[in-house]
Amino acid sequence: MAEVRDMWRRMYALGAALNTANWGLYFSFSRRYLSVDLGGGTQSVLLITGLEWVFTLFAIASGKLVQVLGGRYVVFLGVTGFIPFIAALGIHNPMTLAVVLSFASFSWAISWPSILSAVFSGGISPGKAYSYFTLGSGLGYSFGSLAMGPIYSALRAEGVFTTMAVIYLLTYLIFFIQYPTKGPSRHGLRDVSESPNAILKLIPVLTAFSFIVFARELLYSIAPLKLTYEIREVFTPTSELVEYTLFGTVFGGITALLSVPARVLAGKLSDRYNPAKILFAISIAYLITYWLFVTTEGLIPIIVWQLPLYPFLDVSINTYIARYVPRHAVTLGFGTVLTFSAIGGLLLLPILANPEITTEFIGSLVTSAVIVSIALIAPKLRVKG
Numbered sequence: 001m002a003e004v005r006d007m008w009r010r011m012y013a014l015g016a017a018l019n020t021a022n023w024g025l026y027f028s029f030s031r032r033y034l035s036v037d038l039g040g041g042t043q044s045v046l047l048i049t050g051l052e053w054v055f056t057l058f059a060i061a062s063g064k065l066v067q068v069l070g071g072r073y074v075v076f077l078g079v080t081g082f083i084p085f086i087a088a089l090g091i092h093n094p095m096t097l098a099v100v101l102s103f104a105s106f107s108w109a110i111s112w113p114s115i116l117s118a119v120f121s122g123g124i125s126p127g128k129a130y131s132y133f134t135l136g137s138g139l140g141y142s143f144g145s146l147a148m149g150p151i152y153s154a155l156r157a158e159g160v161f162t163t164m165a166v167i168y169l170l171t172y173l174i175f176f177i178q179y180p181t182k183g184p185s186r187h188g189l190r191d192v193s194e195s196p197n198a199i200l201k202l203i204p205v206l207t208a209f210s211f212i213v214f215a216r217e218l219l220y221s222i223a224p225l226k227l228t229y230e231i232r233e234v235f236t237p238t239s240e241l242v243e244y245t246l247f248g249t250v251f252g253g254i255t256a257l258l259s260v261p262a263r264v265l266a267g268k269l270s271d272r273y274n275p276a277k278i279l280f281a282i283s284i285a286y287l288i289t290y291w292l293f294v295t296t297e298g299l300i301p302i303i304v305w306q307l308p309l310y311p312f313l314d315v316s317i318n319t320y321i322a323r324y325v326p327r328h329a330v331t332l333g334f335g336t337v338l339t340f341s342a343i344g345g346l347l348l349l350p351i352l353a354n355p356e357i358t359t360e361f362i363g364s365l366v367t368s369a370v371i372v373s374i375a376l377i378a379p380k381l382r383v384k385g
């Protein structure tokens with residue numbers, strides 16, 4: 001289809017691949033570096049994750065900023081995301097470093113809804129548009145995760161942070177320079193005051209999405225320590241380079257590659273069926289995955305971790321917004337998705353008050369979150385297409 005072959009779509013796909021390469025490097029490195037190398041444990045992972053979601057709350061302001069600045073210049077605000085990586089240089093206290101790094105989420109949250117609004121513009125089905133945009137994301141995330149070990153071994157933490165700053169800057173310059181004229185502009189949107197009415201009817205599904213995010217982030221919070229232990233037991237790495245490379249491969253490298261076909265499938269399913277059905281299934285899948293991951297040892301939890309669940313969650317919720325929200329409210333819709341994501345992530349912070357964070361305690365929270373999410377989504381399953 002001609003729309004898919006537009007040059008800006010190709011460049012945006014490249015930008016998405018670079019973006020996820022950076023996040024693959026970021027998540028693989030920061031979680032292990034904070035929890036294992038700097039001794040921050042699960043608490044440091046909960047702290048950085050919760051704070052990242054605090055800044056994601058600002059996504060709700062993206063629609064208003066588009067009216068003031070225009071979509072292209074809101075995207076340009078994303079360029080500032082390289083600053084926290086530079087500020088992180090030389091910091092070795094795990095909790096302080098967690099706070100500094102979490103600021104990278106702010107610029108992403110402000111700009112990402114406008115990027116998505118551009119992606120979903122034009123005469124192309126939502127599922128196809130999003131799956132094309134993110135097709136290289138799995139490869140990018142995998143590359144970033146795999147590169148983490150060699151970069152850290154050769155350049156130490158300062159080199160990793162500098163690399164992330166450079167890639168982040170390049171990524172958002174691509175999004176800014178290649179921004180399509182048919183994307184949202186400050187003159188092309190109705191008053192934002194009209195938009196909330198279009199969002200209100202989606203609150204049950206968005207709330208369910210928040211609880212799915214909460215369950216997912218709880219799983220992610222225990223993964224670095226669990227995977228590090230299992231890698232040491234199964235593979236007995238002989239050097240820091242080998243251990244970090246194995247961790248990057250296991251933590252994000254393999255599952256990111258599996259996400260490539262998963263995104264294509266998720267896009268097709270989201271175009272053909274009600275995306276709420278996919279959200280329902282993924283909610284249950286995260287519950288099963290959590291308990292399999294924490295109750296098994298050796299290769300089994302490593303294999304379970306590779307299940308590409310996130311692409312189905314990501315594609316289905318964004319396709320849901322693109323399908324059921326009027327065009328004039330779509331930027332606010334994507335911002336609202338990020339805001340509800342943030343609410344789910346913010347629920348991690350109160351857990352830090354618990355001095356004994358066990359897998360059983362976290363598991364009870366995951367189970368409760370999934371029960372609430374499926375209860376909220378269930379009434380929406382009868383909606384066709």
